Amino acid sequence: MSQVYRVVSVEDELENFAIIKLTLKDLPIELLHASNGEDAIRLLSTTKPDLVLLDVTLPDMRGWDVLDKLAEDGNKLDGVPVVMLTSHTELTHRVIARFQGVTAYLNKPFEPSVLRDQVREVLGLTT
Numbered sequence: 001m002s003q004v005y006r007v008v009s010v011e012d013e014l015e016n017f018a019i020i021k022l023t024l025k026d027l028p029i030e031l032l033h034a035s036n037g038e039d040a041i042r043l044l045s046t047t048k049p050d051l052v053l054l055d056v057t058l059p060d061m062r063g064w065d066v067l068d069k070l071a072e073d074g075n076k077l078d079g080v081p082v083v084m085l086t087s088h089t090e091l092t093h094r095v096i097a098r099f100q101g102v103t104a105y106l107n108k109p110f111e112p113s114v115l116r117d118q119v120r121e122v123l124g125l126t127t
Helices: 014-024 037-046 063-072 091-099 112-123
Strands: 005-010 029-034 051-055 082-086 104-107
Touching: 005 014, 005 037, 014 029, 014 112, 029 037, 037 063, 051 063, 051 112, 063 082, 082 091, 082 112, 091 104, 104 112
Parallel strands: 005 029, 005 051, 051 082, 082 104
Antiparallel strands: none
């Protein structure tokens, strides 16, 4: 039996989450969802994912705040790759992402194939 990877998507826009889900449906992943920062913190405090897809702008806090709060709580994401998915294209956001250890930064709207390729690369999935 092949490995199934656990991926957490933190995305408040249901349409965007539906696109993510559809894009990744053929990969060997279990896709979990949180629609805001507090839900993400609760989920990531009890679940060790193989990858986190994190939006920067959430209804209750920013994606950076989610990472900060998890780090304050014993660095629950230590060693877990994080891919930011966001409509923010400013260079400052990319710099912040790098300082916070984010693995990759994809702008919305994204090409589904780009997201799929990025997830495959981060998880080490071969063709």
